[in-house]
Amino acid sequence: MNLHLAQASGPRRDPLPGLIALASVAAIGAALVSQHVFGMEPCPWCVLQRLIFAAMALGALAAWSANAPGLRRLALALTALLSLSGVAAALWQHFVAASSTSCNLTLADRVIAMLGLDASLPEVFQPRASCADAAVDLLGVPYEFWSLALYVLLGAAALFALRRTAR
DSSP: OHHHHHHHHOSOOOHHHHHHHHHHHHHHHHHHHHHHTTOOOOOHHHHHHHHHHHHHHHHHHHHHHOOSHHHHHHHHHHHHHHHHHHHHHHHHHHHTGGGOSOOTTSHHHHHHHHHTHHHHSHHHHOOOSOTTTTOOEETTEEHHHHHHHHHHHHHHHHHHHHHHHHO
């Protein structure tokens, strides 16, 4: 009887990709609260990091919902690669862009403009500050380092889930 119930409910899903997706969406939510409630206007690199978190959420959801192991592995690998791009964006923002008074026409600006997200979803994806003006701390830690830490954590989680899927 128990075997029949297990088959009826379908294959057991790994919750880790779902948690990665939730954490990615929560990061975007925290950024939006920081912007719209606390007046922390985003620079292009901040907005690019939101976009990377959104792409990670989609990749993780694809991994969570995929029935084919190959598709699950592909989605998890993409999520892990996106986390690396988030690490790079956070580091670039801190060590290069934050010391510049103008971050116009950077890679971040070009990606956002090319995708048209600043026009279609301006409350989420429109840069509203220079990189130097957007350099703020949260609990004594630069804001982008919080993103960096979450990218590292979520990337490690994606690799762990990928390793479990490969077995």
